[in-house]
Amino acid sequence: MVAGLSGLGSPRVRLWIAFGAVVLVLCWLIRTAVIHASSYYLTVDELAKKGQAAVGKPWTVSGTVVGRSVRWSPARETLVFDMQDESGHAKLHVVFRGPKPDDFDRGWPLVVTGTLRADGTFNAQQLLVKCPSKYEAKSGTYTAVN
Amino acid sequence: MGALGAAALRGLWLVGWLSLVVHAWAAWSRGRAGKRLRRAALWAQFFLAALACASLVVLLVREDARYAYVAEYTGPGLPVLYRIAALWGGNAGSLLFWTALITLYGAVMAWAQPRDGDDRAFTWAGGVLSAVAFAFATLLVFAANPFVRLPGPTASPVSASGGLSPLLQNPGMAVHPVDVYLGLTGMTVPFAWGVAGWVLRLPEDEWFPVVRRWTLVAWSFLTIGMLYGARWSYEVLGWGGYWAWDPVENASLLPWLSATAFLHTAMAQERRGMFRRWNAVLVAVSFWLSLFATFLTRSGALWSIHAFASSRLGPWLLVVMLVFAAGAALAIARVWRSLTPRARIERVLSREGGVWLNNLLLLSALATVLCGTVLPWWSQLVAGRSLTVSAAFYNAVNAPLFVCLLLGMGLAPWLAWRQMKRDDAWAWIARAALFALVMGLATAASLHAVYRRSPWLAVAALTAAWFVIASAAADVYRSLRSAVSSRRGAARADRGRGSALALWLWLRAHRRRIGAYLVHVGVAVCAIGVAASGAYHLEVQRVMRPGAQLTVGRYDLTFTGLGVTPGQRARTLYANVLVARGGRVLGVMQPSATFYPDGTPPLTRVAIYSEPWSDLYLVLLGTGDGGSAVLDAHLNPMVAWIWFGGEVLLAGSLLCLWPKTLRVPVRSPLRRAAVAGTVVLVILAAAGGTAWGAPRANTRPSASARADMRVPRLDVVLIPAPVRGVMDVVERMQVTNRGSEPRSIRLALPGDSRRVTVNPGHWRWAGVQGGMKWIEVAPGVSPGATAAETVTYTVPYSAAGTALSLTTAYDADVIRLFLPEGGWFVSAEGLLAATQTTAMGGTAWRVYTRLSQPGGVPWVVHVATMPHPFFAPTPAGLPVLGRVAGAQVDVWQVMGNLGWITAVIALAAWGTWSSRRRSRSSAEDPGEHAGG
CATH class of the missing domain: 1.20.120 (Four Helix Bundle (Hemerythrin (Met), subunit A))
Structure with a gap:
């Protein structure tokens, strides 16, 4: 191995070659990974505005759970709910197969990643719920007494 | 106050x-x-x-x-x-x-x-x-x-x-934030000394050892903090396992990566005066990244599971970051020209070359993580659309990088300054590589036997990790053998004592090297755990009636019934799951859910039975009819190795921090007592840490108890005797009519219900169908108004529980059900939104839910009202297996962590004190300085 490399000049040159190789491989890795693992980050309203153009593509959508719409079927392990964003104009009907996270039904923010179907249902592959009140307590938990 | x-x-x-x-x-x-x-x-x-x-x-x-x-x-x-x-x-x-x-x-x-x-x-x-x-x-x-x-x-x-949210009421809360904060704030100390050195252009040995030592302190706090966080996240359902590449997790990983890089190049600077500019940059970058982490956590700029507040702190922190970045840049620029390297890399296969490659790989990982984390901002800026990457991106790029890093760590013991270590280094590398190949393939094969897959990258990672362990062990063996044999010659008179003394002297002389090896081995052990649990995994979900069986890997699970832990503040519903392996009963696991009477949503508590080769991870997803449970069973291989690797790594970093001289820096008895206290705390830290790392919560039955527990006992112990009786079910409904005209509620009562009473004139029989008695209740409420109806009926109950079906055509807001004393709300097939149980005057439990169904489509709701005797208590004579996440506060863990923090800071301060004294006396005596 050492003998094989000795033709390539000084150690500095060899290290720079290694540097170039690592950077090239890294760029290639990042490029492939970004193509396969990236999705556009939208709010519910922004996705709704895209209309039919959004169907069939991967998206990451943020919004809040509409508390009353949550339907959890433990037997089928399917979670169905609506989400909307702060503007509240549009609702997105989401179907997620997987365990229901705790603390799901309080209207706290979440992010879903998945694809939009032609019937307007969002098939979520991944669902992330914020861990509650790490830095901010929810408002209105204490009440003033006159 | x-x-x-x-x-x-x-x-x-x-x-x-x-x-x-x-x-x-x-x-x-x-x-x-x-x-x-x-x-x-x-x-x-x-x-x-x-x-x-x-x-x-x-x-x-x-x-x-x-x-x-x-x-x-x-x-x-x-x-x-x-x-x-x-x-x-x-x-x-x-x-x-x-x-x-x-x-x-x-x-x-x-x-x-x-x-x-x-x-x-x-x-x-x-x-x-x-x-x-x-x-x-x-x-x-x-x-x-x-x-x-x-x-x-x-x-x-x-x-x-x-x-405090129930999710945060976890033992992790008492340790994880403290350690991560100590790590991130700790980056300030090396930065401060760096600035002093650069501004004053001081001789390096006066300030650089302090920078290296305190980077190590911050680095080890960050490491343990991230590990505690990973463990916490692993034990909480829905937080994405132990690492989710969440922006805040990344925020603590970024300074960790730059600090790791610095700890390696710092060695080259101390010994050979190389990488001087690069190290200055790394020190400043590590500090800046710790500020960046603060900014990410508190500005609300990026979305994270760690719930950032969109607080007012964002702009302030941005100003702080800019001010310190500018200050650091000015200080470094001032000395940039004078920071010329004193030596150059002479061979690629030397320690310098290894350190160089290590930095290249670590910085590549840093760049990847940073790119992924800030991509949403960057893409918004460049393309006007916010683009995010998923965990798959980080895994795809970082996994090959970390396999290369592991290979490099395996070579590290055989690299000396300027060249390869010894003539026979290649022979040792070949031996270590052979051993690693055998162990790696054996690990992969044993995993394949259970999980039926063999991803090549995971096999490569396992082999590389074993290579790190084998190399470190081989070099320690060589070094120790020569040390003991040479010492033995000198102390031939007393052979035993000679060996012990030789071992002590050897450990003292090589503490930094042994410490570094321990850290490398710890990282390798963690890597084995990560590679195994990341690439191999089994998951089964099943609705199980009492008595149903399920096989996960080598474990046979039998669900034997639900149980309830009564309590004033909250009640816990648990499933008794009998765990057997190879026909032998190991014990019972109890995944559970805690219900709070105040409307806080129920909290799922995962049960984890941890063994060295796999973690059996059970989740009670929900309950169904007839006392059935919906169980989610995972088999996660070798997760315990991650926590154990963390322990090894900590021991290594403590050894690295051990000061060169063991002289106690104080004379007064009080201060000596303080030093003695520190030593006690070190021991506490070790004990607490071991307690934390070991799967101690796995209460193992004694050998004799195990012999008793051959399978046939199953039927005897676990199925409770049927309990029969009669109970009154009182359902009070508050129904809000949101429709345009009043409609009726169809209410299904159990087929064997008797003595039905409802407000006269408001109901009529609708017949018997599907084993249920149906009645129609028509309160005659005008739109927008709310009516209260009370339906009372008597039903016999048995061990199978009593189910109640309810169909409503109303767009009803709230339906309240008053259950009999001791009744327990179990199943909510189709019953959604908030479910609550509240004590009502000590006689009844209230369960209500919000229902909303636009368009008047009927809901079907099953509510099982189960009195206590239905539930199976914990089977007598069987140990409860596995840790139930967040069930109890672990005082040992908190004490161990405190002891560890004290030990690290005290050791580092002690080392700094003695090195500062030395450098001062050497500065006063230029002759000695030149000689050193």
Whole structure:
């Protein structure tokens, strides 16, 4: 191995070659990974505005759970709910197969990643719920007494 | 107490100002002025910050709800430990704690500074520490004051879960944030000394060892903090396993990566004067990344599971980051020209070359993680659309990088400065590689046998990790063998003692090398755990009736029934799952869910039975008809290796921090006692850490008990005798008519129900169908109004429980069901939104839910009302297996962590003190300096 490399000049040159190789491989890795693992980050309203153009593509959508719409079927392990964003104009009907996270039904923010179907249902592959009140307590938990 | 805290905070800000002025004045007079005053200022800052923290803790423990922060984060019934932990549970409190930690580092540095002689370097280092503390004190006083009082007297909410979210009431809360904060704030110390060195252009041996030592301190806190966080996340359902590449997780990983890179190049700078510019950049970057982490956590700029607040702190923190970045850039630019390397890399296969490659790989990982984290901003800026990457991106790029890093770590022991270590190094590498190949393939094969897959990258990672372990062990063996044999010759008179002494001398001489090997081995053990659990995994979900069986890997699970732990604050519903392996019963696991009477959603508690080869991870997803449970069973291979690797790594970092001389730096008996106390704490840390790392919560039955537990006992122990009786079911419904005209509710009662009474004239029989008696209740409510109806009927119950079906055509808001004494709400097939149970006058339990179904489509709701005798208690004579996440506070873990923190800081301070003394005396004696 050492003998094989000795033709390539000084150690500095060899290290720079290694540097170039690592950077090239890294760029290639990042490029492939970004193509396969990236999705556009939208709010519910922004996705709704895209209309039919959004169907069939991967998206990451943020919004809040509409508390009353949550339907959890433990037997089928399917979670169905609506989400909307702060503007509240549009609702997105989401179907997620997987365990229901705790603390799901309080209207706290979440992010879903998945694809939009032609019937307007969002098939979520991944669902992330914020861990509650790490830095901010929810408002209105204490009440003033006159 | 609050006034005291608020005053301490204002005092902290003022003293911060004074400290800055005093330090500036001292820097002007070249370190001669105000030596005592500077030290006092650093001590006073710590004292005031600690006082403010203590006041807030007292307020939290006493639950003084006049203060907004206390009202937000505590509640009645919250255990004391979590009341204390609420100090770092919220934005303002955690910022105060953060500031206190910076001032703690300042005070420790002041202690570690010898009192006599020239301390120009410390003038600048103390000044920078004061400046950082002052910046955060400013944020505290003007933007996020934890001592803000509410406008009027308030009543604390009656919250059964106790204010702090139940998810945060986990033993992890008592340790994880503390360690991560210590790690991130700890990056300030090396930066401060770096600035001192660059600005004053001091000789390197006067300040560089301090930088290296304190980077190691911060690095080891970050490491253990991330591991505790990973473990916590692993034990909580829905947080994405132990690592989710969440922006805040990335935020702590970024400075960790740059600090790791620095710890390697620092070695080359100390020994050969290389990478001097690069190291300056790394020190500044690590500090800056720790500020960046603060910014990410508190600005709300990126979305994360760690719930950032969109607080006002964002712009402030941006200013702080810019100011310190500019200051660091100026300081480094000042010395850039003088930082020429004193040597060059002569061979690729040398320690210098290895360090170079290590930095290349670590910085590549850093670049990847940073790119992925800031991609949403960047793409918004460039393309106008926000683009995010999923965990798959980070895994795809980082996995190959880390396999290469592991290979490099395997080669590391055989690289010396300038060249390969010995003539026979290649032979040893070949042996280690062969061993690694055998072990790697064996591990992969044993995993394949259970999980039926063999991803090539995981096999490569496993092999590479074994290579690291084999290489380190081989070099230690070689080194130890020669040390013992040479010493044995000298002490032939007493062979046994000679060997022990030789071992001690060898350990003392090579403590940094052995420490580094231990760290490498710890990382490799973690890597084995990560590669195995990341690439291999089994998961089965099943609706199980009592008596049903399920096989997961080598485990046979039998669900034997549900149980209830009664309680005032909350009740826990658990499933008894009998775990057997190879026909032998190991015990019972109890995944559970805790219900709170105040409307806090139920919390799922995962049960984990941890063995070295796999973790059996059970989740109670829900319950179904007839006392059935929906179970989610995972088999996660070798997760325990991650935690064990963390222990090894910690031991290694402690060894690296051990000072060169073991001389106790004090003479007075009091201070010697303090040193002895530190030693005790080190031992405590080791004990606590071991307790943490070991799967101790797995209560193993004794050998004789195991022999007793051959399978046939199953039927005898676990299925409770059927209990029969009669109960009254009272359903009170409040129905709001949201439709345009009144409609009726179809209500299904159990087929064997008797004595049905409803408000006369409001109901009629609808017949019998599907084993149910159907009635129609028509309250005649006008649109928008709410009516109350009471339906009472008597049903016999048995061990199978009683199910109640309810069909409503109303767009009903709330339906309340009053269940009999001891009844337990079990199943909610189709019953959604909030479900609550509340004690009603000690006689009944109320369960209600919100239903909403647009368009008047009927819901079908099954509610099982189960009196206590239905539930199977924990089978007698069987041990409960596995840790139930967050079930109890682990005092050992908290004590161990405290001991460990004290040990690390004390060792580092001790080392700094002795090295500063040495460098001072060597500076006074140029001859010795040149000789060194």
